[in-house]
Amino acid sequence: MNNTPQKQKPENSVQDVDWSDFRDHIATASPDGRRKWVYPRRVGGRFFRRRTVVSWLLLVILFAGPFITLGGNPLLLINIVERKFVVLGQIFWPQDMILFALVCLVGFTCIVVFTAAFGRVWCGWACPQTVMMEMVFRKIEYWIEGDAARQRALNLAPWRLGKITKKSLKHMVFYALSFLIGNVLLSYIIGWQALYEIITAPPSLHWAGLAFMMGFSILFYAIFARFREQACTFICPYGRFQSVLLDENSIVVAYDHPRGEKRGPHKHAQNFVERREVGTGDCVDCNLCVAVCPTGIDIRNGTQMECIHCTACMDACDAVMTKVGRPPGLVRYASLNGIERGERLRLTPRLIGYCGVLAVLVSILAVMIFTRADVEVAVLRAPGSLFQKMEDGRFSNLYTVRVVNKTTRELPVELRLEFPAGTLRVMGGQLVVPPQKILENTLLVEIDVAAMKSGTTPLVIGVYSNGKKVSAMKTSFIGPRD
Ligand code: SF4
Numbered sequence: 097m098n099n100t101p102q103k104q105k106p107e108n109s110v111q112d113v114d115w116s117d118f119r120d121h122i123a124t125a126s127p128d129g130r131r132k133w134v135y136p137r138r139v140g141g142r143f144f145r146r147r148t149v150v151s152w153l154l155l156v157i158l159f160a161g162p163f164i165t166l167g168g169n170p171l172l173l174i175n176i177v178e179r180k181f182v183v184l185g186q187i188f189w190p191q192d193m194i195l196f197a198l199v200c201l202v203g204f205t206c207i208v209v210f211t212a213a214f215g216r217v218w219c220g221w222a223c224p225q226t227v228m229m230e231m232v233f234r235k236i237e238y239w240i241e242g243d244a245a246r247q248r249a250l251n252l253a254p255w256r257l258g259k260i261t262k263k264s265l266k267h268m269v270f271y272a273l274s275f276l277i278g279n280v281l282l283s284y285i286i287g288w289q290a291l292y293e294i295i296t297a298p299p300s301l302h303w304a305g306l307a308f309m310m311g312f313s314i315l316f317y318a319i320f321a322r323f324r325e326q327a328c329t330f331i332c333p334y335g336r337f338q339s340v341l342l343d344e345n346s347i348v349v350a351y352d353h354p355r356g357e358k359r360g361p362h363k364h365a366q367n368f369v370e371r372r373e374v375g376t377g378d379c380v381d382c383n384l385c386v387a388v389c390p391t392g393i394d395i396r397n398g399t400q401m402e403c404i405h406c407t408a409c410m411d412a413c414d415a416v417m418t419k420v421g422r423p424p425g426l427v428r429y430a431s432l433n434g435i436e437r438g439e440r441l442r443l444t445p446r447l448i449g450y451c452g453v454l455a456v457l458v459s460i461l462a463v464m465i466f467t468r469a470d471v472e473v474a475v476l477r478a479p480g481s482l483f484q485k486m487e488d489g490r491f492s493n494l495y496t497v498r499v500v501n502k503t504t505r506e507l508p509v510e511l512r513l514e515f516p517a518g519t520l521r522v523m524g525g526q527l528v529v530p531p532q533k534i535l536e537n538t539l540l541v542e543i544d545v546a547a548m549k550s551g552t553t554p555l556v557i558g559v560y561s562n563g564k565k566v567s568a569m570k571t572s573f574i575g576p577r578d
């Protein structure tokens with residue numbers, strides 16, 4: 097039986113692309129701009145198996161995330177409506193925007209460092225788009241419509257009962273899954289309790305929530321049923337950063353061109369010593385690496401913006417190499433310097449610089465988090481108010497006080513007028529702020545004429561909690577001019 101891989105046309109409609117000018121166009125568009133649908137072949141192999149395990153782990157975290165709490169807070173909450181953000185159980189209020197921005201900056205720098213060292217490992221192994229597309233939706237598609245060749249045939253077939261059944265089933269399952277994903281995403285924004293309320297209450301009470309729910313579902317359905325690789329190549333900006341983040345030392349999915357070239361079909365009677373003698377390399381030009389690629393590119397052309405590092409071509413080529421009796425790894429994780437000079441991953445000055453920036457940012461973030469006050473107080477003059485002369489000859493000003501309790505316990509807060517001498521009264525009694533809430537109240541400050549300056553007098557209000565001074569607020573007291 098002949099097991100030798102024969103040259104195959106890639107089983108997707110990008111096979112007619114002229115690869116010699118591959119950098120001038122994307123593989124999934126014709127010269128007149130029309131889309132070429134990709135039918136990637138089903139793939140298996142050691143990298144696929146590892147990615148499957150990682151994917152299931154990530155999917156469990158994604159779907160369980162809204163129900164996981166840390167210190168009484170969700171793992172992640174991005175509540176734009178209430179301007180409340182929670183990252184790893186740590187609440188960030190609008191007053192913590194600098195801190196939140198710093199967290200984002202640290203995250204961004206991590207991505208830069210990681211990408212400079214290991215390329216788009218994130219895209220292939222952890223990006224929700226890739227995980228969902230390749231590990232969930234693609235598998236369902238294979239299950240309902242079959243492998244690439246069958247899918248292509250089904251699309252070309254006339255609309256008969258079999259095709260209508262398969263297509264309807266696929267799109268129903270896709271939409272149901274998209275609805276589920278949309279709901280999970282919504283629960284990361286408003287919390288699962290609020291989502292449960294929307295689901296169980298009459299629709300007329302939650303039009304906005306329902307609109308978001310449907311909007312997210314339709315968006316995800318469109319991405320996974322239609323846009324697919326276009327989300328990575330057209331919409332996601334990350335791929336476009338590659339040209340500035342990668343260099344010849346970055347580890348990427350790469351074709352070992354010195355070993356593979358000059359490519360040529362495998363002849364049964366010819367062993368690889370003979371192939372070398374006639375100037376032919378290990379690549380048997382079977383095109384399987386192209387046929388399995390979900391973005392329709394040929395990795396043998398070198399690193400490309402469209403490559404999402406899904407490792408499918410590595411698995412496909414390893415299987416071919418094993419069949420023809422050559423060592424695997426013709427397409428593998430390697431840097432250009434690794435392939436051409438045998439160099440291993442090393443710390444380049446650029447990488448050291450990125451790591452230095454990351455270390456500085458993490459240090460600043462750590463200091464800011466550990467020195468962050470539990471309570472934050474803002475005192476503002478009551479809108480439209482000036483000053484009032486009291487019966488005893490003193491003057492008074494009215495203020496609005498806003499107290500943010502960042503802790504998970506109830507916090508009594510006391511305000512004392514520290515400068516100048518006078519009295520400070522909180523209207524409506526003592527300030528007791530519930531856990532993780534904001535409390536607003538009115539303050540009345542009265543000062544003797546002797547302590548006042550002409551026009552504006554600076555005020556200092558001490559903020560105390562449980563008898564301990566937390567901070568001091570500065571504001572001004574308005575009085576008459578001499
Ligand atoms: S790189 Fe590997 S999979 Fe791709 S054409 Fe060559 S032998 Fe086939």
Ligand code: SF4
Pocket residue numbers: 349385388389390391392393394395402403404405406407408409410
């Ligand atoms: S070139 Fe290989 S790693 Fe890159 S997207 Fe295509 S199959 Fe995945």
